Amino acid sequence: MSTNTLHEYRTGWKRALIETKISLTSPGDMMGFVMPTGIAIVVLLFMQRADFEGAPVSLGSMNMPSLIGMNVVFGGITAMVGSLAMDRTNGTLLRAKSMPGGMTGYLVGNLVSTAMFISVTVVVLLAVGLPLFDGLEFGTPDRWLIFVAVLLMGIVAALPIGAVIGALLDNPRNMGLVMFPIMGLIAISGIFYPITALPGWLQGVGQVFPIYWMGLGMRHALLPDAMAAVEIGGQWRTVTMFAVLAVWAVASMALAPRLLRRMSRRESGSAVAARRADMQRDW
Amino acid sequence: MGHPPPLSSADGPAIVVTDLRMSYGATAVLTGLDLEVEPGGVTALLGPNGAGKTTTIEILEGFRARSDGDVQVLGVDPAHGDEAWRARLGVVLQEWRDNGKWKVRDIVAHFAEYYKPYAEPWGADELLEMVGLAAQSGQRVRTLSGGQRRRLDVALGIIGRPALLFLDEPTTGFDPHARREFHELIHRLTDLDGTTILLTTHDLDEAEKLAERILILAGGRIIADGSPDQLARAAATTAEVKWIQDGQAQIHATDDATDFVRKLLATDGGSVTELEIHRASLEDAYLELVAQFEAGEGATAVDTFLANLWLASFAKREAIR
Numbered sequence: 001m002s003t004n005t006l007h008e009y010r011t012g013w014k015r016a017l018i019e020t021k022i023s024l025t026s027p028g029d030m031m032g033f034v035m036p037t038g039i040a041i042v043v044l045l046f047m048q049r050a051d052f053e054g055a056p057v058s059l060g061s062m063n064m065p066s067l068i069g070m071n072v073v074f075g076g077i078t079a080m081v082g083s084l085a086m087d088r089t090n091g092t093l094l095r096a097k098s099m100p101g102g103m104t105g106y107l108v109g110n111l112v113s114t115a116m117f118i119s120v121t122v123v124v125l126l127a128v129g130l131p132l133f134d135g136l137e138f139g140t141p142d143r144w145l146i147f148v149a150v151l152l153m154g155i156v157a158a159l160p161i162g163a164v165i166g167a168l169l170d171n172p173r174n175m176g177l178v179m180f181p182i183m184g185l186i187a188i189s190g191i192f193y194p195i196t197a198l199p200g201w202l203q204g205v206g207q208v209f210p211i212y213w214m215g216l217g218m219r220h221a222l223l224p225d226a227m228a229a230v231e232i233g234g235q236w237r238t239v240t241m242f243a244v245l246a247v248w249a250v251a252s253m254a255l256a257p258r259l260l261r262r263m264s265r266r267e268s269g270s271a272v273a274a275r276r277a278d279m280q281r282d283w
Numbered sequence: 284m285g286h287p288p289p290l291s292s293a294d295g296p297a298i299v300v301t302d303l304r305m306s307y308g309a310t311a312v313l314t315g316l317d318l319e320v321e322p323g324g325v326t327a328l329l330g331p332n333g334a335g336k337t338t339t340i341e342i343l344e345g346f347r348a349r350s351d352g353d354v355q356v357l358g359v360d361p362a363h364g365d366e367a368w369r370a371r372l373g374v375v376l377q378e379w380r381d382n383g384k385w386k387v388r389d390i391v392a393h394f395a396e397y398y399k400p401y402a403e404p405w406g407a408d409e410l411l412e413m414v415g416l417a418a419q420s421g422q423r424v425r426t427l428s429g430g431q432r433r434r435l436d437v438a439l440g441i442i443g444r445p446a447l448l449f450l451d452e453p454t455t456g457f458d459p460h461a462r463r464e465f466h467e468l469i470h471r472l473t474d475l476d477g478t479t480i481l482l483t484t485h486d487l488d489e490a491e492k493l494a495e496r497i498l499i500l501a502g503g504r505i506i507a508d509g510s511p512d513q514l515a516r517a518a519a520t521t522a523e524v525k526w527i528q529d530g531q532a533q534i535h536a537t538d539d540a541t542d543f544v545r546k547l548l549a550t551d552g553g554s555v556t557e558l559e560i561h562r563a564s565l566e567d568a569y570l571e572l573v574a575q576f577e578a579g580e581g582a583t584a585v586d587t588f589l590a591n592l593w594l595a596s597f598a599k600r601e602a603i604r
Contacts, residue, residue: 004366007400011393011396011397014393014396018393022384026384087381090379090380090381091381092382093381094346094381095381095382098344098346098374099369099370099443100367100370100400101366101397101400105397268346269337269341269346269451270337273378276378
């Protein structure tokens with residue numbers, strides 16, 4: 001790696017720190033996380049009164065780790081797609097293109113700050129979840145290790161997926177086209193109810209995508225071992241979980257640079273202006 | 284303005300364009316554009332809306348692939364410009380709303396980082412002082428007024444001390460005050476160092492105020508090229524002489540109004556009244572060009588303009604010489 005490339009990565013890192021600080025101090029960015037997550041936690045609190053077929057912890061406690069896992073994938077993808085779409089409309093991406101090494105700096109900054117933001121939200125969820133929900137276990141180093149490993153794996157898989165979708169999505173108007181299928185996936189990924197309650201073919205579909213595996217990984221990290229009995233096959237399937245997430249990560253990381261380059265190549269002042277005019281016509 | 288700045292690191296012309304062509308589908312926007320800009324000074328690319336100014340500047344910036352022709356910017360084909368080449372360019376677009384949540388000083392200090400491997404960038408405070416934004420340095424970018432925002436864009440454009448700065452319609456949407464302040468900033472830039480500036484505008488007045496050389500782009504090519512003075516003189520060469528003789532309105536176009544009038548008055552026997560000499564100004568000729576373009580008569584517009592001014596050959600020869 002040449003010194004200039006190294007410099008670009010370092011500049012990207014600095015950008016990430018500034019962006020993260022901005023996200024964490026902008027009410028708008030924080031509300032995008034706090035509102036839906038807050039509602040989900042309240043729902044889970046009510047679910048604490050329900051049990052699933054004699055499982056040792058309540059349905060609420062069971063779903064709390066799943067919520068954390070979902071937050072990583074869903075939050076990571078939407079943050080990447082959203083920022084790429086926004087930054088193309090407001091010219092941030094074009095600005096990056098106009099500076100030496102700007103594109104690398106922008107992408108590194110964007111990926112790292114998204115990863116930081118997701119990590120902060122996960123820590124917040126954990127800090128809120130542990131005292132509120134009975135039966136979560138997070139007292140021993142082996143749990144911390146699995147938790148951190150699953151979190152990192154989830155981030156590494158989610159961000160490039162988001163970058164691929166974001167690079168393909170030319171117009172912020174089409175955000176909905178991305179969001180609705182992902183919400184549908186959440187419904188069949190065993191986040192708010194065990195996946196085993198679904199018909200077999202839907203379980204199959206759910207297990208293709210990373211949301212299910214992130215939920216499973218987080219349940220593995222935070223729930224008593226006896227809870228594995230509720231899962232498919234009656235076990236945590238640790239290796240499969242990491243393997244599926246890794247496949248997603250590798251596949252999207254292979255695609256992302258090419259698509260991002262294509263996206264960058266197409267950026268110009270008139271492209272930005274056209275996109276903006278298009279948005280305004282819609283409003 | 285006016286004094287030629289020292290030659291920057293680039294030897295030879297800053298920009299050389301030969302027979303540049305650009306089509307979007309079946310629509311030809313540029314139909315053989317030739318252009319050469321020496322280092323230093325301000326050159327204005329003037330033309331009606333839709334004449335292809337932005338297309339041209341985007342090709343020069345390396346943001347857009349051309350259909351055909353040769354382009355060299357700082358000795359490099361923009362289609363293959365690397366990061367070191369990019370570091371020697373400054374780009375200020377028509378409208379930029381990026382990084383709105385950043386603080387003014389943060390964005391200037393951070394963006395300077397990108398140039399460090401290639402140049403000695405401006406210090407943030409020094410640069411903000413220069414563009415008149417020192418008081419706004421702690422503000423968020425999106426709270427700046429339109430004029431302040433554009434001055435920030437200029438600051439970010441010149442932050443790496445570029446050899447060549449592109450300004451695309453820099454004062455669109457400005458009130459007269461913001462416009463004046465911006466013009467003063469551009470004058471300050473040209474006094475500072477040897478930065479070559481190429482700006483696009485559809486406003487003749489702006490081009491005359493800022494540029495040492497004006498290129499008029501219409502019909503997909505450069506149709507006139509010269510200093511504001513040269514163009515004005517060329518435009519004023521043809522004069523219209525009007526008078527009333529025996530109750531009849533008369534009109535005559537001539538290249539030598541003085542001589543024509545001398546002869547007219549020597550032979551009329553006192554019957555000529557209400558004599559008027561009207562010199563076509565560059566503004567008249569340009570406004571006619573714009574009006575015809577907007578009526579969708581692009582080809583006619585160029586012909587009329589050239590006929591009015593007969594300056595294509597004259598001014599071009601003068602400027603390219």
